[in-house]
Amino acid sequence: MSSLDMPAIAMNDSIIAVKLSAHWPLDRQNREAINRLVGRSAIPRRTGTDLFAQGDRLTSIFFLLEGWGARYKMLADGRRQIVSLLLPGDLCDPFCFLLHRADHGVAALTPIKVAEVGRGQFEEVALERPEITKAMWINALITASIQREWCVNLGRRTALERLSHLFCELYHRLCKVGMVTDAGFHFPVTQLELADATGLTMVHTNRILQEMRRKGLIELQRRHLIVPDLAALERICAFDPSYLHPAAQEAL
Amino acid sequence: MSSLDMPAIAMNDSIIAVKLSAHWPLDRQNREAINRLVGRSAIPRRTGTDLFAQGDRLTSIFFLLEGWGARYKMLADGRRQIVSLLLPGDLCDPFCFLLHRADHGVAALTPIKVAEVGRGQFEEVALERPEITKAMWINALITASIQREWCVNLGRRTALERLSHLFCELYHRLCKVGMVTDAGFHFPVTQLELADATGLTMVHTNRILQEMRRKGLIELQRRHLIVPDLAALERICAFDPSYLHPAAQEAL
DNA sequence: CGCTGATTTGAATTGTTTCAATGACCGTGG
DNA sequence: CCACGGTCATTGAAACAATTCAAATCAGCG
Numbered sequence: 001m002s003s004l005d006m007p008a009i010a011m012n013d014s015i016i017a018v019k020l021s022a023h024w025p026l027d028r029q030n031r032e033a034i035n036r037l038v039g040r041s042a043i044p045r046r047t048g049t050d051l052f053a054q055g056d057r058l059t060s061i062f063f064l065l066e067g068w069g070a071r072y073k074m075l076a077d078g079r080r081q082i083v084s085l086l087l088p089g090d091l092c093d094p095f096c097f098l099l100h101r102a103d104h105g106v107a108a109l110t111p112i113k114v115a116e117v118g119r120g121q122f123e124e125v126a127l128e129r130p131e132i133t134k135a136m137w138i139n140a141l142i143t144a145s146i147q148r149e150w151c152v153n154l155g156r157r158t159a160l161e162r163l164s165h166l167f168c169e170l171y172h173r174l175c176k177v178g179m180v181t182d183a184g185f186h187f188p189v190t191q192l193e194l195a196d197a198t199g200l201t202m203v204h205t206n207r208i209l210q211e212m213r214r215k216g217l218i219e220l221q222r223r224h225l226i227v228p229d230l231a232a233l234e235r236i237c238a239f240d241p242s243y244l245h246p247a248a249q250e251a252l
Numbered sequence: 253m254s255s256l257d258m259p260a261i262a263m264n265d266s267i268i269a270v271k272l273s274a275h276w277p278l279d280r281q282n283r284e285a286i287n288r289l290v291g292r293s294a295i296p297r298r299t300g301t302d303l304f305a306q307g308d309r310l311t312s313i314f315f316l317l318e319g320w321g322a323r324y325k326m327l328a329d330g331r332r333q334i335v336s337l338l339l340p341g342d343l344c345d346p347f348c349f350l351l352h353r354a355d356h357g358v359a360a361l362t363p364i365k366v367a368e369v370g371r372g373q374f375e376e377v378a379l380e381r382p383e384i385t386k387a388m389w390i391n392a393l394i395t396a397s398i399q400r401e402w403c404v405n406l407g408r409r410t411a412l413e414r415l416s417h418l419f420c421e422l423y424h425r426l427c428k429v430g431m432v433t434d435a436g437f438h439f440p441v442t443q444l445e446l447a448d449a450t451g452l453t454m455v456h457t458n459r460i461l462q463e464m465r466r467k468g469l470i471e472l473q474r475r476h477l478i479v480p481d482l483a484a485l486e487r488i489c490a491f492d493p494s495y496l497h498p499a500a501q502e503a504l
Numbered sequence: 505c506g507c508t509g510a511t512t513t514g515a516a517t518t519g520t521t522t523c524a525a526t527g528a529c530c531g532t533g534g
Numbered sequence: 535c536c537a538c539g540g541t542c543a544t545t546g547a548a549a550c551a552a553t554t555c556a557a558a559t560c561a562g563c564g
Contacts, residue, residue, distance in 0.1 A: 055494075098386065101494065151406055152335065155448075203553075203554080245351050411520075458544060458545090
């Protein structure tokens with residue numbers, strides 16, 4: 001169902017190199033520079049642990065190689081908002097070490113594997129390889145676009161629309177990294193996390209999910225999601241995938 | 253009330269050069285490169301006009317020199333969400349021409365003046381002056397942080413908290429560019445726009461504003477806002493300004 | 505098997521929206 | 535100078551979407 005025409009890429013490229021070259025054409029040398037940067041280590045983290053927490057001083061950046069993560073912010077009284085979901089291949093803020101402290105936390109929603117790249121190595125590559133930097137700018141622009149769409153979701157859509165829209169977004173984003181099959185996809189997000197991502201309560205999220213199941217929009221059980229009729233789901237929330245910038249590199 | 257220690261900057265620096273050197277120390281040459289880039293023209297736009305619209309192909313980037321703007325997205329049925337407010341000195345997406353099309357619109361909330369910089373000129377400077385590029389990365393990171401905080405505002409705060417938080421944010425951001433005095437500041441945002449920025453209806457926004465006036469939290473009339481007791485306003489929404497990264501350059 | 509975390513249910517309440525109408529303000533042209 | 539049209543702000547009452555609180559059920563796992 002994914003309609004992506006990827007440029008021919010060596011099989012042993014890391015998921016990060018694949019993702020970045022989808023944004024901007026990168027030759028073999030550049031891709032291998034990314035592989036070297038990212039391939040050194042794949043640090044595992046357990047479900048529920050923080051990659052970093054709000055207020056931490058950051059000295060490196062992270063690349064998510066496997067598993068799902070969530071950026072979140074907490075209010076003093078315990079309210080939580082998940083401000084974005086991180087999927088395999090997502091970058092976690094190039095140059096974030098330039099800021100004083102982390103303004104949000106990143107939690108692992110599943111067991112994850114990340115590559116940690118220190119400031120020195122990263123800045124060296126950024127300076128010497130402008131094409132890679134350009135791909136990372138595009139990545140940052142798309143991330144910002146998604147964040148804006150989340151604002152629309154939280155501010156102006158009903159509960160049913162919010163959940164539908166989130167499912168549509170994840171469907172498309174997971175397609176891009178080849179994690180969607182005809183049988184749906186692994187969906188490890190609990191209803192509490194879903195609620196915190198859509199600005200609803202867990203109770204209400206549960207009721208809307210039941211409504212969606214009743215209407216045949218989704219089949220969600222045991223951490224697995226099936227979307228029997230994507231077009232129907234997209235119609236519910238008037239989903240327009242252009243904010244995901246599926247073919248950024250054609251802008252030339 | 254602003255506690256910024258700006259490095260000594262020539263009086264004739266553009267507001268953009270001032271802003272960017274607050275993020276990252278820029279020497280005279282770099283600042284003058286920015287001034288040249290930005291100083292060529294100051295295009296005026298009338299209130300209510302679009303700088304660009306959702307779906308436009310972009311070939312240049314904009315710097316807001318004067319006035320207030322808003323990024324917004326529309327839904328098919330007319331619902332609107334303002335996803336961020338642009339203040340004097342704000343950049344409008346470095347490298348945005350790398351994307352296919354604009355995923356949102358930018359409207360002028362007041363008469364504005366913008367500098368338009370073409371792709372060629374911009375990329376030249378970006379490539380030749382890594383310090384400026386670094387300052388723009390920091391700017392992009394802070395913009396992203398603000399966008400995340402807006403998600404928190406929309407998803408997890410009550411109407412009173414949302415409006416209070418927005419006022420606090422604007423207070424701090426305007427302080428940074430020297431637009432706040434003891435007598436408050438010019439506040440050209442209508443209640444409808446305020447509603448679209450906070451995910452509320454205009455009617456409800458109106459009622460909450462009245463409540464805030466009654467409680468002495470704000471004095472808002474004829475496009476002028478006075479905050480008699482900033483600490484009290486910040487207490488209402490548990491405002492924590494660290495997401496604005498007031499001293500980004502100290503992260504060294 | 506029992507524990508823990510995740511999901512489901514019901515009932516009452518509340519915050520926010522909707523709809524519809526009125527009032528204030530402001531610049532413009534007669 | 536005042537009438538005019540437009541935008542913006544304000545008000546009331548009824549309806550609704552979502553929350554709160556509390557408890558029960560289910561699923562996965564050591």
